[in-house]
Amino acid sequence: MAKLSLSSVFFVSPLFLCFFSSLSSWDGLESYIVHVQSSHKPSLFSSHDHWHNSLLRSLPSSPQPATLLYSYSRALQGFSARLSPTQTAALRRHPSVISVIPDQAREIHTTHTPAFLGFSDNSGLWSNSNYGEDVIVGVLDTGIWPEHPSFSDSGLDPVPSTWKCACEIGPDFPASSCNRKLIGARAFYKGYLTHSMGR
Structure with missing residues (x-):
């Protein structure tokens, strides 16, 4: 059986990435992060996950039903989901929804965090906090x-x-x-x- 050379793998891999990235919205759905008001959860739902799924099931199912990706309950109350433009508009009008934000890939800002945050090696918060020991x-x-x-x-x-x-x-x-x-x-x-x- 013939083996692929390393250079062939590096050539073929980008082709697959290009192909798959061209399919990003073939089903008409895009990924969104939905921030909801925690206090609006009806008591009939045993968990926020159940409530989030219920919100999605209440949306129009055309062209595809909305799909829950994750539920969040620590840094914010909400969820991420695959939504159509119609579903996105319906969620934005819902009284329990604070925001509906497109989920986007982000570029790296830095690989030098202390410099990026303005920490000095000789004085200030960085040195006064023992350079992050026990953090x-x-x-x-x-x-x-x-x-x-x-x-x-x-x-x-x-x-x-x-x-x-x-x-x-x-x-x-x-x-x-x-x-x-x-x-x-x-x-x-x-x-x-x-x-x-x-x-």
């Missing part, structure tokens, strides 16, 4: 390599007992990827996949 930092990332030396937990203290997050495992992210430095991980890829692959 848990949350990062939204496009992908990480847990095996990289920068994620080594050598010499670090145990994870704080008050930490309440999870290490979500996946096909390319085994539980062993989390350690005392990389103390939690979650994958939010459904909106990206539906945008880039048209599903």
Whole structure:
């Protein structure tokens, strides 16, 4: 059986990406983040997830039914969903909805966070806070390599007992990827996949 050379793989991969990205809205639906007023949840719903699904089922189902991707309850109360323009307009008019925002891929701002945030090595908040010692930092990332030396937990203290997050495992992210430095991980890829692959 013939093997593909590395250069062939690098040539073929962009072709697949171009093909899939051209399908991004083949079904007429786009990904949106919907922010709702938590206090508006009717008591007959046992959870916000049930309420979010009910809101989506109440929308017109043409050309396709709206599809729930994620429900959110920590930083904001809401959900992300695949919606048609008609469904989007209906949600924007709903009295419980604060905003309906298109879900968009974002470009990286920097790889030098302290400089980007204006921290100085010699004075100010950065040095006064012991350069972030004992601080848990949350990062939204496009992908990480847990095996990289920068994620080594050598010499670090145990994870704080008050930490309440999870290490979500996946096909390319085994539980062993989390350690005392990389103390939690979650994958939010459904909106990206539906945008880039048209599903």
